[in-house]
Amino acid sequence: MGVISDTLKKLGGKKLGKIEKKWVFDASSSISSSPIAAEITKGELGIAFGTQDGKIYMLGENAKIKWLYSIQEKIDEIQKMFLDEETAKSIYTTPAFADINKDSKKEVLFGCDIGKFYALSSSGKLLWDFKTDGGIRSSALVEDINKDNKPEIIFGSNDRNLYVLDAKGKLLWKFKADSGIESDPAILRAKKTQIIFGSNDGRIYSLNTKGKLLWQFKTKGKITAKPAVGDIYNNKKNYIVIGSADNSLYVLDENGRLEWLYETEGRICSKACLVDINNDKKLEIIFGSCDDNIYCLSCRGSKIWSYETDFWIVASPLVIDIDNDGKLEVIAGSYDSSVYVLDAEGIFLLDYMPGVSGVIQQPGHYNDLITVEPGGYIGKKLWQYKTEGMIVGSTFITNTKKQKEIIIGIKEGKLDNLAYRKD
């Protein structure tokens, strides 16, 4: 029976196996940041995430708490009145892992809504902190931008400044933007290295490594997404891909000139993934929108496929081979509480069948225009996994069997570990 149903599935283009939960971790507070996973010390994996009550958890591969850091800030009575006590310590930044003190262990860097930026050791001890005058929602970028063989730490704050600190938490320089900065910064390597970030008034800024403004580009909505940078056309030039709350995804060249934009019907909050899904040596662009759709665009900005979920997509999608079949899957978490695993290439669906009829509408596929085109690609769902709440972020780990597992952060305080299992 199993063999017959497997064969039928294969004939129908369905993949075998399923996505199932391996473990769940209850943080007992709303999870506000996307989780991150990496090797903290040699052979030792760590999964970190932040919560609304000001805690950073570091878990091991099997969801055991390695350490927990709780923000301890003394706030006087007057200051307290100006804060929303329930969310004042919220950690919205995805923690950054980086070996900033060359001890062969990765330190953890993050900011919080109270306006402080923290550097913790790999064992969760406070190394240093840095105070800004606004909430920090921009995750840190750790890069050696001045080629001194030491990493610099770059992040934005709602006090309108982009800060660049040295590895000991000392301010090297800051750049004042026209509004708060919640977007994560990214690096663009061109003739000159550029620091790219978005701001709350919709501007995309480019700075040189000394903090001088190179160019800026204005969109019509707040930018919270991290810029994605890549050689999308395979022409040895890097391009910036970034979404805005004006519902559009922008692609700019290294001089801040608009290459093209793609309009959706909802805000774009998540970082786009730039991946070659069809081996054409060019990068396709995969992102989610608050119009409930996951989009896959070609490097020229034409839609390859989209897939509609039941609510907003705020978390950045992952593009990995979850079932080890040599093909990529798109993993997207939605505010509708589900994790969608989609075929990265989509599926070609015929609209027109010569010799049979003019236009054939196939179940589940609706074209409002009668077309002579033979058909087109649509998003193809492989699996769907229902979690217990809105998905705020995701990451993945590679287990000892070289299989990839997904880690999902859920607003309602749960961290789920999902893995593919062959039936």
Place this chain on the structure above:
Amino acid sequence: MVKELKKKQELKRIKVHINGFDEQLQGGIPEGFVTLVCGTAGTMKTSVAFNVLYNEALDGKTGLYVSLEQSSRSLLEHAEKMGYDLSKINLVVMSDISKLKSNIQDIKSSKSGSLLISDLGAIRKQIKETKIGPSGDWLNVIKNIIKRLKQEAKCDLFVLDSLSALYVLSSFDEPRTKLFYIFEFLRDVGLTTFLISEMPLDKRKYSDYEVEDYLADGIILLQHTEKFRKVIREISIVKMRATDCNTDVFTLEYKNKKFYALQGGKPPLV
């Protein structure tokens, strides 16, 4: 459905304390509702809102009046001139944010109803020289006062004077979203709320962003009307959810220390 209708009739209501007007509202505004009190300058928005809190304090309730621009001194002088006997209620003025705890204690220890006037204008001056400066989030200050007063002093009513001043003091980049959360916060806290909204002189809208009209449970409109070279004040209900209300326009008069809603110079026939 029938059960739901019965429930509506059972709603507890807060009197507006305007003779002839509460009757048009099935006895008053449903408890926990958020109502806009809108009008152009000089239409007695502040007085009508103050009148509710004063009279409810006489009935033993606790109310919070947050004045963002008018000083507590000016407000109380005006109330005294109108004939309100402030000695009959437990009047507490908060002009120092660090004294909220003792202000709450004053309310808790009082046997009579209380009215806390939060003079945010004075607090703004106090804060100006501190590290928070004038740019702090004043919306959070108001929310924190409300939360503490509700939890610790069982506050029942809240007046914000005014929404327009709040828009200047707090960042409203995305007003529709922010206002939605403010209205939801007020409903969740469960205070019967009056938000004073300053209308433009051309009266083309009830509130600054217009979305407030839809978010509010009720709208009371106060206006000036010129008749035979005389300007008279008028009051009407634009909307009141869960209430079978009369939306006629009434003349608003204040005499013998009381507000009256009149039709043709007489209390309206009910």
